[in-house]
Amino acid sequence: MPISGLVITFDRPVAQCSAAISALRAMPEVDLGHAEENKLAVVVDTETQEHDRLVWEAVQQLPGVADVAIALVAFDKHTDENDPRARTSERNDEPVE
Amino acid sequence: MMNRLNNDRRQVMKAAAMAAAGTLVAGKASLPVVQADQAVDDLPDGDGLSWNKAPCRFCGTGCHVQVGVEDGRVVAVAGDKAADVNKGLLCVKGYHVGGILYGKDRLTEPLLRQEDGSLKPIAWDEAIEIIAKRIFDSPETFAFYGSGQWTIPEGYAAQKFMKGGLGNNHIDPNARLCMASAVTGFIATYGVDEPAGCYQDLDECDVLITWGNNPAEMHPVLFSRVTDRRSRGETVRIIDIGTRRTRTTDAANDYLEMKPHGDVAIALGIMHLLIENDNYDKAFVEQHCNFRALEASLPTLQGEPISEAEYRKRIAKYTPELVEELSGIPADKIRMLADLFADSDLRITSLWCMGMNQHTMGTAINSLVHGVHLMSGHFGRPGDAPTSLTGQPSACGTVREVGTLAHALPGGRVVANAEHRAQSEAFWNVRPGSISPDPGYHTVQMFEAFTKPTDEGGDITTMFVQVTNPGQTLPNLNKLFNSKQGLEDKFLIVSDVYPTATTALADLILPAAMWVEKNGLFGNSERRTQQWFKMVDPPGQARDDCWMTIAIARKLFEMGHEGMRDKDDKFLFAIEDDQGEEIPIWDFAHYYDTNVDKHLFEEYRQFTTLKHKNLAPYDEYVKARGLRWPVVQQDDGSWRETRFRFAAFDDPFVAEGQEFDFYHSTTDDGRAQIWFHDYLPPPEQPDEEYPLWLCTGRVLEHWHSGTMTRRLAPLNRAMPTAYVEMNAADAKAANIRQGETVVIETRRGSTELPVWIDGRGRPPAGTIFVPFFDESKLINDCTLEEHDPFSKQPDYKKCAARVVKKNSVKSTEVSS
Numbered sequence: 079m080p081i082s083g084l085v086i087t088f089d090r091p092v093a094q095c096s097a098a099i100s101a102l103r104a105m106p107e108v109d110l111g112h113a114e115e116n117k118l119a120v121v122v123d124t125e126t127q128e129h130d131r132l133v134w135e136a137v138q139q140l141p142g143v144a145d146v147a148i149a150l151v152a153f154d155k156h157t158d159e160n161d162p163r164a165r166t167s168e169r170n171d172e173p174v175e
Numbered sequence: 176m177m178n179r180l181n182n183d184r185r186q187v188m189k190a191a192a193m194a195a196a197g198t199l200v201a202g203k204a205s206l207p208v209v210q211a212d213q214a215v216d217d218l219p220d221g222d223g224l225s226w227n228k229a230p231c232r233f234c235g236t237g238c239h240v241q242v243g244v245e246d247g248r249v250v251a252v253a254g255d256k257a258a259d260v261n262k263g264l265l266c267v268k269g270y271h272v273g274g275i276l277y278g279k280d281r282l283t284e285p286l287l288r289q290e291d292g293s294l295k296p297i298a299w300d301e302a303i304e305i306i307a308k309r310i311f312d313s314p315e316t317f318a319f320y321g322s323g324q325w326t327i328p329e330g331y332a333a334q335k336f337m338k339g340g341l342g343n344n345h346i347d348p349n350a351r352l353c354m355a356s357a358v359t360g361f362i363a364t365y366g367v368d369e370p371a372g373c374y375q376d377l378d379e380c381d382v383l384i385t386w387g388n389n390p391a392e393m394h395p396v397l398f399s400r401v402t403d404r405r406s407r408g409e410t411v412r413i414i415d416i417g418t419r420r421t422r423t424t425d426a427a428n429d430y431l432e433m434k435p436h437g438d439v440a441i442a443l444g445i446m447h448l449l450i451e452n453d454n455y456d457k458a459f460v461e462q463h464c465n466f467r468a469l470e471a472s473l474p475t476l477q478g479e480p481i482s483e484a485e486y487r488k489r490i491a492k493y494t495p496e497l498v499e500e501l502s503g504i505p506a507d508k509i510r511m512l513a514d515l516f517a518d519s520d521l522r523i524t525s526l527w528c529m530g531m532n533q534h535t536m537g538t539a540i541n542s543l544v545h546g547v548h549l550m551s552g553h554f555g556r557p558g559d560a561p562t563s564l565t566g567q568p569s570a571c572g573t574v575r576e577v578g579t580l581a582h583a584l585p586g587g588r589v590v591a592n593a594e595h596r597a598q599s600e601a602f603w604n605v606r607p608g609s610i611s612p613d614p615g616y617h618t619v620q621m622f623e624a625f626t627k628p629t630d631e632g633g634d635i636t637t638m639f640v641q642v643t644n645p646g647q648t649l650p651n652l653n654k655l656f657n658s659k660q661g662l663e664d665k666f667l668i669v670s671d672v673y674p675t676a677t678t679a680l681a682d683l684i685l686p687a688a689m690w691v692e693k694n695g696l697f698g699n700s701e702r703r704t705q706q707w708f709k710m711v712d713p714p715g716q717a718r719d720d721c722w723m724t725i726a727i728a729r730k731l732f733e734m735g736h737e738g739m740r741d742k743d744d745k746f747l748f749a750i751e752d753d754q755g756e757e758i759p760i761w762d763f764a765h766y767y768d769t770n771v772d773k774h775l776f777e778e779y780r781q782f783t784t785l786k787h788k789n790l791a792p793y794d795e796y797v798k799a800r801g802l803r804w805p806v807v808q809q810d811d812g813s814w815r816e817t818r819f820r821f822a823a824f825d826d827p828f829v830a831e832g833q834e835f836d837f838y839h840s841t842t843d844d845g846r847a848q849i850w851f852h853d854y855l856p857p858p859e860q861p862d863e864e865y866p867l868w869l870c871t872g873r874v875l876e877h878w879h880s881g882t883m884t885r886r887l888a889p890l891n892r893a894m895p896t897a898y899v900e901m902n903a904a905d906a907k908a909a910n911i912r913q914g915e916t917v918v919i920e921t922r923r924g925s926t927e928l929p930v931w932i933d934g935r936g937r938p939p940a941g942t943i944f945v946p947f948f949d950e951s952k953l954i955n956d957c958t959l960e961e962h963d964p965f966s967k968q969p970d971y972k973k974c975a976a977r978v979v980k981k982n983s984v985k986s987t988e989v990s991s
Contacts, residue, residue, distance in 0.1 A: 081185065081188045081189050081192050082192060082270065083191070083192030083193055083194075083195045083196035083197075083253075084196055085196050085199045085200055085264065087399075087402075087403060087406050088406070089406055109189070109193065111193045111196060111197045111200070112196075112197035112200045112201060113200065114200050114201055115407070116406050116407070117199070117200040118200065119193060119196035119197040119199070119200045120196065121189050121192045121193045121196065123185070123189060127271075127274075127887075127888065127889040128888060128889050128892060130889070131889040131892070131893060134267075144402060144405075144406050145399050145402055145403065145406070147254075147264040147265065147266065147396070147399060148254060148264065148265040148266070148267075148269060148270045149192065149195035149196040149198075149199055149253060149254050149263055149264065149265075150191060150192045150195040150196070150218075150251065150252070150253035150254065151192075151251065151252050151253070151265075151270050151273075152188040152191070152192065152243065152250060152251035153250065153251065153273065153274070
């Protein structure tokens, strides 16, 4: 399932981060919580850890985000995801000119 | 067992997550810290969910987590708001620390290699008997290779078993590969190991200098203490000195890109200017320091005294211009660094980790950076500190303090000293003369002796590896590990939680319990000793590493090995109950009838007063989120930790009337040593045949050799394979494209890797970087085993390599 409580630190007061806040509000997996000065509490609720990671990465890329840290994470069975066979997968980057 | 959490539980956990995050946000100027023994009462409980504290299993930062357990399984992890280290926050690896227990391929039963190469499950009794018999038959050719991930009691038991029981000093840890140069640097400078400062320095410094260090990815919670200050409007200048751009560089005000080995020249250049400009801290130096240099013949860590005039004479040649030539850093930047150190109003903290430690001049560069701080007086005030970080959770607590190194004994003692041996023999109640005076093999020697045929002088025939993966992490693997294959009389025993590159060559594999599947104590990078209790059962027949050592010792005792009896003819690890009856802790069914960790820790604690590394009783650590040693009992019976050593305002051992007191001075005068070391070139440098510098290291997503984090699907998907970072100009010159698989070759070996051009880390032209986490792409087939002459730590950060296009008929080499 994982549910994670995150602390987002912005490089300016949260009130000045309207673009990032709008983007967060548009994410269905994200609930916004208490904000104070340049910090904002959010909860991310997804079906898989992979989805959770993608949300996390999206949050980190938002304008003005300086840091994302974890306060709490709850999860259930990992075994479906934690298959050692996945360790043989390859990077798939595009060539550059 | 829980599968999907139901909606009610989901809402409870969402509320808890929001509360946990919201509490941290509401901390205003600084994140909230509750009292150490205060309950963390905003976490949900009931319905079988319980919480308890533990330090994170990964790096040396020592973040504390609250572990949520339900139905015998870890189901949640929260940053511990009672923990001063992380103040309730966790990094991405901390997020996943609960998941590392649950990879599908956990080892669950002992496995014995058969003649056809297959592995056959055997009973624990048989496994212990096989090991004991090999040791009994040839105790002097047995070696024990351990880890900075050993808990303190695990390391202590191994140490006592080897040195006190077998009289065999062939015990060394993987920490030899990661922080041995920090140890020798501290000892050469202060006469005693480990940092004087603590993480509070990061909260109070004006300038943070990272020397070949990437804390943004390797110690992110610590680094966030600095970036968090900036986000609150404080000014902290970050200066990143490195050989490639990293995420730390992204946050830095100044990036100084040096040539490999350039750090030695930079430190010398700063000290040259402090003296040349006559703006070093003369009062501090005159009152608290001596000048020191290596002896001309048979150099030692003690060195020989030199006068200030001689020091001036020797360092005179390290002008900014020469330093620019040696390091690649422009002379005006060297002057900038020297001007910062000359400003006594600033607070300057230096951080380093593998960059300065995995270095053939590791002892020298560690000593020189201490010297920069001592000479400039940037020492002993909060925010003014030279501080090394560790990469493993108990490299300090277990390796450096328990002394699980081939030359050491617990509590800063050494085997070569008769008085030290006698002290240890007394604490262990073993017969006088039990401990051998000869240092054992350090890591590189140990594996050379194990992988060399016996008839050619390879005099280690049985090796027990616990909690580490040398088949992936040793340098020059083809020589030091892979050559074990086919040596019939060599027997490798490996205790681990998952199959690894090391178990691939093991003759006997033992399934181990990990983290909260057992009791434990760690010691982190700031001298903080941390305790936790077992919370869940390990899978199958997996068992504690400490139990394995004790069970082997007991079997040897039963076989009649004299070393396993103490002076009173009792078992070396005997523990008695309140009625004086021995508890059979060697029988795993009874191992948890008592707290073995507590017994071992209380015995070990006797050693810690010998070098002012005093620890509190075990039960004090049960209450606290760690305590930084020396921990000294107060008049009211409470126990007080020490944040800043050698400074009178905080260290209880500083002599009355002194502002600073280096009370373990190697010169017995309360003074620290400011060392001179000449710059020496690296042992291998790029040339026509191998034109590139190869640097190796870690990545954010994976921890060390990846055996745990690669079992975590999100982390593995985020970083599924090792790669070679290349500079775009180098790649273009060789017609190498993004993602193309190439062959990295050195004089020692080769490995195939996909290319990542100007990716997360951006090496300069002429340099490539490869992380070592991927067991399917072993870059340590290529690295160099050359090591520092004092610390014996190999240099993984620089050797000569070439990049060859795969499938090319004629090799296309990349020139710098």
